[in-house]
Amino acid sequence: MAAPITQTPPLPADHPKSLDDDDHRLCSGINQCSLLEQHHPHPPSSSSDSSSSLLGSPSRGLNGEWRIERAWAHWKKLGQPKLIVAPMVDNSELPFRLLCRKYGAEAAYTPMLHSRIFSETEKYRSQEFTTCKEDRPLFVQFCANDPDILCQAAQVVEPYCDYVDINLGCPQRIAKRGNYGAFLMENLPLIKSLVQKLALNLNVPVSCKIRIFPKLQDTITYAQMLEDAGCSLLAVHGRTRDEKDGRKVRANWDAIKAVKGAVRIPVLANGNIRHMDDVHSCLEETGADGVLSAESLLENPALFAGFRTAEWVGSDESSEDGKLDQADLVVEYLKLCERYPVPWRMIRSHVHKMLGEWFRIHPHVREDLNAQSILTFEFLYDMVNRLRELGTTIPLYMKDTHSGGFLANGVATCTA
Numbered sequence: 001m002a003a004p005i006t007q008t009p010p011l012p013a014d015h016p017k018s019l020d021d022d023d024h025r026l027c028s029g030i031n032q033c034s035l036l037e038q039h040h041p042h043p044p045s046s047s048s049d050s051s052s053s054l055l056g057s058p059s060r061g062l063n064g065e066w067r068i069e070r071a072w073a074h075w076k077k078l079g080q081p082k083l084i085v086a087p088m089v090d091n092s093e094l095p096f097r098l099l100c101r102k103y104g105a106e107a108a109y110t111p112m113l114h115s116r117i118f119s120e121t122e123k124y125r126s127q128e129f130t131t132c133k134e135d136r137p138l139f140v141q142f143c144a145n146d147p148d149i150l151c152q153a154a155q156v157v158e159p160y161c162d163y164v165d166i167n168l169g170c171p172q173r174i175a176k177r178g179n180y181g182a183f184l185m186e187n188l189p190l191i192k193s194l195v196q197k198l199a200l201n202l203n204v205p206v207s208c209k210i211r212i213f214p215k216l217q218d219t220i221t222y223a224q225m226l227e228d229a230g231c232s233l234l235a236v237h238g239r240t241r242d243e244k245d246g247r248k249v250r251a252n253w254d255a256i257k258a259v260k261g262a263v264r265i266p267v268l269a270n271g272n273i274r275h276m277d278d279v280h281s282c283l284e285e286t287g288a289d290g291v292l293s294a295e296s297l298l299e300n301p302a303l304f305a306g307f308r309t310a311e312w313v314g315s316d317e318s319s320e321d322g323k324l325d326q327a328d329l330v331v332e333y334l335k336l337c338e339r340y341p342v343p344w345r346m347i348r349s350h351v352h353k354m355l356g357e358w359f360r361i362h363p364h365v366r367e368d369l370n371a372q373s374i375l376t377f378e379f380l381y382d383m384v385n386r387l388r389e390l391g392t393t394i395p396l397y398m399k400d401t402h403s404g405g406f407l408a409n410g411v412a413t414c415t416a
């Protein structure tokens with residue numbers, strides 16, 4: 001096996017910062033499926049299937065009606081996924097996506113990739129974007145403020161994904177400094193040019209992930225502009241740019257409903273999806289075509305298979321021990337990381353999120369983890385065993401194990 005990469009080039013100032021103090025080393029040798037260009041010099045595009053005349057060609061020259069039909073044909077070809085892993089920097093990487101897919105996720109976004117760094121730096125490309133054949137349908141998300149650079153980056157990934165997505169929602173200071181994400185909401189002509197450039201030059205459709213404006217009419221006008229510019233799918237995070245803390249501010253599903261009613265392309269709802277009851281209510285209340293979940297999946301990657309943490313069980317007597325817990329999920333995740341290497345900082349972050357409750361009961365185990373400046377799989381597997389030997393049991397629950405939701409969501413069908 002190749003030696004771990006121990007050095008990476010310094011990151012530009014506007015690069016999203018990593019979540020932990022761990023470095024950018026991959027958790028083991030270079031992952032074969034990360035070096036896409038070397039292994040598939042001319043891979044087929046997923047949507048270049050000539051079986052449908054609606055699919056597989058850039059939107060160039062298509063009138064509005066045809067573009068809408070093409071957007072729906074593509075969405076239907078993908079099986080109209082409803083349960084979707086949201087984009088998360090350093091957190092929606094390949095092994096995590098595969099874990100969520102095993103437990104019911106029907107599609108997933110990559111973390112946001114920086115289009116300029118992606119275009120310029122081979123090491124960034126191979127470390128930050130990895131995929132494999134089970135990792136579909138896939139949205140690859142970029143942040144950008146230059147249409148040509150965005151297009152260059154998008155053309156590298158389009159053979160490996162089903163949508164190229166533009167991040168128009170990042171509210172962080174780093175996005176303000178880099179002039180991307182939600183800060184482009186002040187420059188709608190620039191956003192329009194980003195979408196148009198991709199729609200005219202890619203074989204895969206363009207999607208956008210947006211936040212809402214404080215005024216509903218502004219949000220609607222914005223969404224319609226994106227559709228007219230060639231956006232084929234819109235994910236709406238029902239919070240404004242200033243509503244940064246998702247735990248404190250409830251997402252505005254009414255605004256998502258209004259967007260769904262005002263555009264003709266598929267719309268995904270994002271915000272406040274913590275368990276499957278939320279999924280059903282959100283789809284019903286907004287009329288959206290699917291939902292994205294982020295923070296809750298980090299804690300409970302089996303959410304879309306119907307599992308829920310104790311926090312969301314309440315006094316509901318129909319909930320039962322689901323015979324699965326977060327320690328099981330960590331072990332499954334680690335095995336996927338052994339197979340599909342990612343930087344250790346991502347693994348560290350997931351272990352903390354999934355085992356947060358366990359560490360609250362045994363803080364000394366967390367302290368031991370934090371004291372490791374260099375992680376190994378051996379240490380992490382031992383740590384999980386230690387937690388178990390300490391007698392901790394924090395099950396995930398199923399609301400109604402006889403509903404069939406678990407198996408129907410595909411746990412048994414994943415090959416990853």
Ligand SMILES: Cc1cc2nc3c(=O)[nH]c(=O)nc-3n(C[C@H](O)[C@H](O)[C@H](O)COP(=O)(O)O)c2cc1C
Pocket residue numbers: 086087088089090091111112141167168169170209237246270271272273292293294295296
């Ligand atoms: C750790 C983390 C990283 C995130 N990174 C991204 C990102 O790369 N791109 C993006 O569009 N949104 C990103 N988000 C926002 C989520 O995709 C999502 O819009 C937000 O968390 C609201 O969904 P939730 O209520 O299910 O958490 C991130 C969120 C979290 C928690």
